[in-house]
Amino acid sequence: MTLQILLALSAILFAFGLAAILSRSNAIMILIGIELMLGAANLNFIAFWRFSGNPSDLTGVLFAIFSIAVAAAEAAVGLAIIILVHRRIQSVEVDDASNLKG
Amino acid sequence: MELLERAPVELKNAFLRVLGSLGVPEGMLAILSAVLIIGTVIGVFLGLFALMSVMERKILARVQNRYGPNRAGPFGLFQPVADGIKMLTKEDLVPRAADKVVHFLAPVVMMVPALLVLAILPYGRDMVPVELESGILFFFAVGAGTEVAIFMAGWASNNKYSVLGAMRAIAQMISYEIPLVISAVTAAMIAGSLSPSVIVAAQGGFAAGFLPHWFVTTPWGFTAALLFYIGALAESNRSPFDLPEGESELVAGHLTEYSGFKYATFFMAEYIGMFAICGMFVTLFLGGWQAPLPFLTVVPSWIWFFGKVCFVAFTMVWVRATLPRLRVDHLLAFAWKFLLPMSFAAFLSAACWHYAGRGPAAWFLSLVVVGIPYLVLGLSFTSRFSVSRRTYLFSE
Amino acid sequence: MICESLKTCFDDPGKFLGEWFVLLPALVLLLAAAAAVVLRNLIHATLCLTLSFIALGILFIALGAEFVGFVQLLVYVGAVAMLIVFAILLTRPERLAKSDTALSGLGPAGGALAGFVTLGVLLGFLFTSPIAKKSLPGPASAPVAEIGHALMGDYKAALIVVGVLLTAALVGAAVLAMEDKNS
Structure with missing residues (x-):
């Protein structure tokens, strides 16, 4: 097995996330796409750490841990915003939330 | 006694030796050994579940001054068998509007984490099925799957009571998981490891010849143990936190549309999960398999472990018989406004205890550190409710 | 035969890891992620996303980063997935089972095209890069x-x-x- 397999997997995951973000208008589906892309990035961190040949250097692992923590914060705030928008305009479609005056 | 202590392991080894002499290949023996361990652990917990299902009804009946099940077999002990036959022969109903696939998968997803978490509990001296470096983390990470299962059950039933029950369950489990994990981390911090067996080992020995070094004997440990116990009650959806399936409000919550074997699977997974979290409570705060008094160490360690687990499970039934159900907003306010700050206080108190040298002076310091937040929070929490004095009209 | 291969997996976890333990969760991850993107039903998409989080966590564990794998399970399955589910239930309670989503102006074709272009660029770099040819070092x-x-x-x-x-x-x-409170 080579690093290529894992990196290709991560690239496919990233492309899935991007496609979801661009083709869906539902804010929650966009968030799902973002989570997939973050997962792909974490997979890259772990894959490079695993294949670095120097596993005692924990930078990749720690970066993944911090990235997971930041993703959790991002999901919480993102979903709070979605709930707030839904309360204002009774919709979670991003195309509906186009009024600048609020 | 030494023989009895090692009995489960020696029995397995003897069985494998017999098989080995019969010409079974080595690789097969390794797998068989794993299968034997898994089978024993699951078998023991299924037995505990069967016993608990009848004992709970007996204890509740005793508290409420009635007999409880006493028809099937001596003292009603065959009641689980009767219940099992009834469950298995019942028709399996699936609502027409249900999401069939998710409805079917929910009990399966519920069962997986309940069984997986049993792998890391230390059942006795050198008796851990899987020795994991981050066992505590594994316990909570896998336990998170339960929430997914409850949501799947509630949503797939396509019934408003089910969805409401599932939403309540998720809100409750997310809220109570935080104090639960923080109080568990407190014990892990003092032991200096996330491995359950190291945490149990850190609670060995006796102070002054008779006082066990269990974490529950320190002020921070007592606080964290109480918080963990309350969190455990909420995580296993037991009274007084059984709102998700509160029958007077929501029929049966996420279980409303389940019948027959699927319902039995849910029921079983809930009880095994309860025993698992009791086992974690015993491991973290009650010294795991350690004996409570020096001269009692002759009794095998695994008997101590299961004895303590049964005792904690008994107190859970006792609580269920005693306390009424909470209201849903009180439930969440209690978690976020009282349990969460108190778990931080216990955390801080444990750090003070450690850096003050773990002696009697440290004991008092940690008592102060945990006592002040308790008084402040408790007063601010109860001052909003005016409790009028109860007057008894017809009794003294 | 099966017995032999299982024996090698117990004797040499690294070899077993290279063959099975990575590829199986990777496959599940791909299928679940694809389903999460393609499915029209929001709840199904979220459940598939949860499955892909679980597969990703197992993949981390298989790669030797046990701690990150457990953190991934705890945070994503226990918190993020449940938050998403909660947001779905809070924002559309009127249509419980039929929470299908509309497509945006770009449409599925545009999204898929953008995805394919990105994937092509990434894979192109990947297959020409010498770093990516690295083989698995010893256990980590x-x-x-x-x-x-x-x-x-x-x-x-x-x-x-x-x-x-x-x-x-x-x-x-x-x-x-x-x-x-004011409004």
């Missing part, structure tokens, strides 16, 4: 104690910043989602 593990020492040592500033960030996010999310 990230002991919890060392991760802890690193967090409290070299990375303590980052740890504090993440703590502040999480507190701010928690308070911010609570304030955002709070009922507006």
Whole structure:
């Protein structure tokens, strides 16, 4: 097995996330796409750490841990915003939330 | 006694030796050994579940001054068998509007984490099925799957009571998981490891010849143990936190549309999960398999472990018989406004205890550190409710 | 035959890891992620996303980063997936089973095209890069104690910043989602 397999997997995951973000208008589906892309990035961190040949250097692992923590914060705030928008305009479609005056 | 202590392991080894002499290949023996361990652990917990299902009804009946099940077999002990036959022969109903696939998968997803978490509990001296470096983390990470299962059950039933029950369950489990994990981390911090067996080992020995070094004997440990116990009650959806399936409000919550074997699977997974979290409570705060008094160490360690687990499970039934159900907003306010700050206080108190040298002076310091937040929070929490004095009209 | 291959997996976990333990969760991850993107039903998409989070966590564990794998399961399955589910239930309670989603102006074709172009570029770089040809080195593990020492040592500033960030996010999310008492 080579690093290529894992990196290709991560690239496919990233492309899935991007496609979801661009083709869906539902804010929650966009968030799902973002989570997939973050997962792909974490997979890259772990894959490079695993294949670095120097596993005692924990930078990749720690970066993944911090990235997971930041993703959790991002999901919480993102979903709070979605709930707030839904309360204002009774919709979670991003195309509906186009009024600048609020 | 030494023989009895090692009995489960020696029995397995003897069985494998017999098989080995019969010409079974080595690789097969390794797998068989794993299968034997898994089978024993699951078998023991299924037995505990069967016993608990009848004992709970007996204890509740005793508290409420009635007999409880006493028809099937001596003292009603065959009641689980009767219940099992009834469950298995019942028709399996699936609502027409249900999401069939998710409805079917929910009990399966519920069962997986309940069984997986049993792998890391230390059942006795050198008796851990899987020795994991981050066992505590594994316990909570896998336990998170339960929430997914409850949501799947509630949503797939396509019934408003089910969805409401599932939403309540998720809100409750997310809220109570935080104090639960923080109080568990407190014990892990003092032991200096996330491995359950190291945490149990850190609670060995006796102070002054008779006082066990269990974490529950320190002020921070007592606080964290109480918080963990309350969190455990909420995580296993037991009274007084059984709102998700509160029958007077929501029929049966996420279980409303389940019948027959699927319902039995849910029921079983809930009880095994309860025993698992009791086992974690015993491991973290009650010294795991350690004996409570020096001269009692002759009794095998695994008997101590299961004895303590049964005792904690008994107190859970006792609580269920005693306390009424909470209201849903009180439930969440209690978690976020009282349990969460108190778990931080216990955390801080444990750090003070450690850096003050773990002696009697440290004991008092940690008592102060945990006592002040308790008084402040408790007063601010109860001052909003005016409790009028109860007057008894017809009794003294 | 099966017995032999299982024996090698017990004797040499690294070899077993290279063959099975990575490829199986990777396959599940791909299928679940694809389903999460393609499915029209929001709840199904979220459940598939949860499955892909689980597969990703198992993949991390298989790669030797046990701690990250468990953190991934705890945070994503226990918190993020449940938050998404909660948001779905809170924003569309009127249509429980039929929460299908519309497509945006770009449409599935545009999204898929953008995805394919990105994938093509990434894979193109990947297959020409010499770094990607690296084969699996010896067994690797990230002991919890060392991760802890690193967090409290070299990375303590980052740890504090993440703590502040999480507190701010928690308070911010609570304030955002709070009922507006004035209106």
